[in-house]
Amino acid sequence: MRNVWRHMRTPTFVRRIMVAQMLLLTLLWCLFLTYVLWEDLRSPPILTGSKTYETIFTVVKSMEDHPQERTQVLSALSKAVRENYGGGEDPELSISLIVRKNKEIIYASDGAPAGVINSRYGKIERVESDGRTWTSRTLKSGNADTEVTLITPAGGWNFFIYLNSRGYYVMPLLVCIPFLLFPAWLSIRIAMRPWHKVVNEVSLRTPDDLSPLKAVPKHSELRQMVDAINGFLARVRESTERERVFIADAAHELRTPLAAMRINVEALQSYVSSDRQKELLAGIIRSNSRAARLVNQLLLMMHSEARIDTVMEPLQLTTLIQERMAGLAPLAAERRIELEFYAEEEIWVTGVRERLMSLIDNVIENAVKYSPGGGRVEVELRSLNQSTQLRVSDAGPGIPVELRERVFDRFFRDPNQMQSGSGLGLAIVKAVAQQHNSSVSLSTSAEGGLMVSVNFPNHKSA
Amino acid sequence: MKILLIEDDLDLGNGVRIALADQGFDVIWVRRKEDALHQLHVCVPELVLLDLGLPDGDGMSLMACLRQQHNGIPVIILTARGTLQDRLSGLDAGADDYLVKPFVLAELLARVRALARRSYGFQNEAIELRGLSLYVPTRRVTVNARHIELTASEYALLETLMLRTDRVLTRSFLEERIFGAKENMSNALDVHMGNLRRKIGDSYVRTVRGVGYVIDTVPIQKGAG
Numbered sequence: 232m233r234n235v236w237r238h239m240r241t242p243t244f245v246r247r248i249m250v251a252q253m254l255l256l257t258l259l260w261c262l263f264l265t266y267v268l269w270e271d272l273r274s275p276p277i278l279t280g281s282k283t284y285e286t287i288f289t290v291v292k293s294m295e296d297h298p299q300e301r302t303q304v305l306s307a308l309s310k311a312v313r314e315n316y317g318g319g320e321d322p323e324l325s326i327s328l329i330v331r332k333n334k335e336i337i338y339a340s341d342g343a344p345a346g347v348i349n350s351r352y353g354k355i356e357r358v359e360s361d362g363r364t365w366t367s368r369t370l371k372s373g374n375a376d377t378e379v380t381l382i383t384p385a386g387g388w389n390f391f392i393y394l395n396s397r398g399y400y401v402m403p404l405l406v407c408i409p410f411l412l413f414p415a416w417l418s419i420r421i422a423m424r425p426w427h428k429v430v431n432e433v434s435l436r437t438p439d440d441l442s443p444l445k446a447v448p449k450h451s452e453l454r455q456m457v458d459a460i461n462g463f464l465a466r467v468r469e470s471t472e473r474e475r476v477f478i479a480d481a482a483h484e485l486r487t488p489l490a491a492m493r494i495n496v497e498a499l500q501s502y503v504s505s506d507r508q509k510e511l512l513a514g515i516i517r518s519n520s521r522a523a524r525l526v527n528q529l530l531l532m533m534h535s536e537a538r539i540d541t542v543m544e545p546l547q548l549t550t551l552i553q554e555r556m557a558g559l560a561p562l563a564a565e566r567r568i569e570l571e572f573y574a575e576e577e578i579w580v581t582g583v584r585e586r587l588m589s590l591i592d593n594v595i596e597n598a599v600k601y602s603p604g605g606g607r608v609e610v611e612l613r614s615l616n617q618s619t620q621l622r623v624s625d626a627g628p629g630i631p632v633e634l635r636e637r638v639f640d641r642f643f644r645d646p647n648q649m650q651s652g653s654g655l656g657l658a659i660v661k662a663v664a665q666q667h668n669s670s671v672s673l674s675t676s677a678e679g680g681l682m683v684s685v686n687f688p689n690h691k692s693a
Numbered sequence: 694m695k696i697l698l699i700e701d702d703l704d705l706g707n708g709v710r711i712a713l714a715d716q717g718f719d720v721i722w723v724r725r726k727e728d729a730l731h732q733l734h735v736c737v738p739e740l741v742l743l744d745l746g747l748p749d750g751d752g753m754s755l756m757a758c759l760r761q762q763h764n765g766i767p768v769i770i771l772t773a774r775g776t777l778q779d780r781l782s783g784l785d786a787g788a789d790d791y792l793v794k795p796f797v798l799a800e801l802l803a804r805v806r807a808l809a810r811r812s813y814g815f816q817n818e819a820i821e822l823r824g825l826s827l828y829v830p831t832r833r834v835t836v837n838a839r840h841i842e843l844t845a846s847e848y849a850l851l852e853t854l855m856l857r858t859d860r861v862l863t864r865s866f867l868e869e870r871i872f873g874a875k876e877n878m879s880n881a882l883d884v885h886m887g888n889l890r891r892k893i894g895d896s897y898v899r900t901v902r903g904v905g906y907v908i909d910t911v912p913i914q915k916g917a918g
Contacts (some may be wrong), residue, residue: 493706557862
């Protein structure tokens with residue numbers, strides 16, 4: 232019950248439109264009704280018509296010789312007219328009848344304002360009498376001796392009595408409203424369908440996808456909104472692109488001074504003799520390598536996130552991994568780590584060469600870096616039913632289960648990890664994998680270290 | 694050996710100059726394109742180190758100039774731009790090798806030596822490594838002064854590896870080098886490698902499992918430490 236109430240309280244567009252529609256409809260109806268009734272009141276049809284008058288003339292004329300019966304008939308007639316008018320027997324609320332013959336009143340309804348006398352025949356006039364306003368009309372008979380006057384009260388508040396007696400005008404509206412509600416609701420729902428399409432597309436967006444909305448509706452109102460969203464997306468895209476270019480430029484600019492620093496220190500190394508000096512220089516070189524690596528990783532990150540649509544092409548993944556491993560062999564040799572690659576055959580994937588290169592480099596470099604000296608890093612590529620799996624396992628310390636999600640965040644590092652690193656490696660791996668509709672998962676390797684698995688979707692050969 | 698270094702960054706240029714001079718190279722260092730063009734005529738270097746990001750004119754246009762006028766001189770490009778596209782366009786323009794900043798001195802020296810050897814060293818110099826000698830002009834191979842008879846494929850394999858010591862050469866690279874583009878049996882490379890190892894001894898060529906082969910200048914002690 233409470234839920235229903237809450238649901239009712241949340242504003243919805245459909246309801247808003249419906250309420251507006253209903254209110255407007257009722258208002259228009261009321262205005263129209265008021266106009267019609269007001270007009271009726273000002274010149275009541277019973278006064279403007281001549282049939283009532285003629286009936287009375289006929290009665291007066293044919294019953295001239297029986298005044299008693301005439302009065303009875305006129306009295307009955309007056310009652311009938313009053314009933315029809317709907318104001319009851321009170322002359323202040325209802326119609327009254329006065330019949331004169333040769334200027335003498337021969338009949339007047341109960342309580343009829345006897346002072347009301349029209350100055351002109353045949354015209355509806357407003358007459359003041361007994362401190363009230365009346366609307367009246369008097370007609371003369373053909374032989375001009377009988378005058379019949381019909382009088383209705385003309386006070387403003389009489390309108391409401393009149394309205395009360397004309398209830399049948401309001402009824403249709405009350406009866407109609409429920410029947411109007413459903414079609415209105417349905418038609419609004421149907422009309423809003425294109426809206427839902429746009430909502431769907433927006434809600435399915437990933438935060439990385441800043442490309443313009445593809446569903447451009449034909450409807451001008453909705454198109455305005457989609458255009459506005461697209462404009463906004465374009466501005467966001469532009470600003471992130473600017474930011475990316477800035478970071479990439481900064482990283483580029485850092486490369487030359489880093490290179491200069493490195494080469495100078497390395498040249499200096501051959502001139503120093505004491506171990507202490509050598510140790511200090513080695514420290515500079517290590518820091519320099521770290522900075523250089525960070526700059527490289529930043530550039531890779533910026534590249535792997537770049538929105539510029541790069542062409543996905545079929546690639547020989549096995550050969551690519553071989554090449555990258557050959558490139559990383561010196562690093563492994565330096566740490567006396569044995570690199571091994573197991574692949575049965577050439578496996579093709581669809582992807583962007585350069586980005587896949589950075590994915591492979593990062594996964595294997597990580598494994599090499601965290602392996603103990605003299606350890607083994609196993610790279611395995613195999614074809615599964617649905618996908619192609621790349622697995623890189625090391626014998627390093629691994630990553631605790633509770634941190635396995637977080638290590639994919641930028642600059643996040645295992646707090647217990649002593650190895651220096653940029654904290655960007657796995658973030659790059661994840662970004663690249665996502666672009667290739669692939670998934671990355673971390674688990675424990677057979678040797679107790681970390682195993683990184685990347686699942687590529689199978690290449691669909693044309 | 695004369696090396697022309699074209700690098701506009703003061704510290705980097707000076708560092709490279711001193712480092713290379715310490716290794717016995719004769720380095721001429723210029724910082725502008727015009728000076729580079731002038732020096733190319735005056736002192737005729739045997740190798741050019743070219744920074745692609747020169748202030749007065751694109752390094753790439755200088756590269757084109759070099760290739761037109763001094764076709765034989767090997768060129769190593771130094772650049773801060775390291776994407777595959779940049780690398781390929783550098784090599785397409787006629788560079789022989791490519792180093793991305795920041796580079797390690799050892800890597801620079803290795804590249805310089807390899808290029809120098811490729812273009813000048815073959816005539817008079819044997820490639821020598823821990824008792825294994827390779828005379829490129831005569832295709833003669835000796836181990837501890839003992840002559841070894843190799844088949845054409847085995848020799849090609851050894852030469853390819855010896856000219857690129859410390860670099861792991863992938864199986865596909867070696868297969869293409871030795872057998873050409875033609876179809877070959879998947880294990881032909883292993884067969885030739887097995888034969889080669891039997892003839893020269895196991896200690897020279899190291900296998901990187903699943904990846905390829907390498908000849909290390911300094912052998913790696915496995916499992917030590």
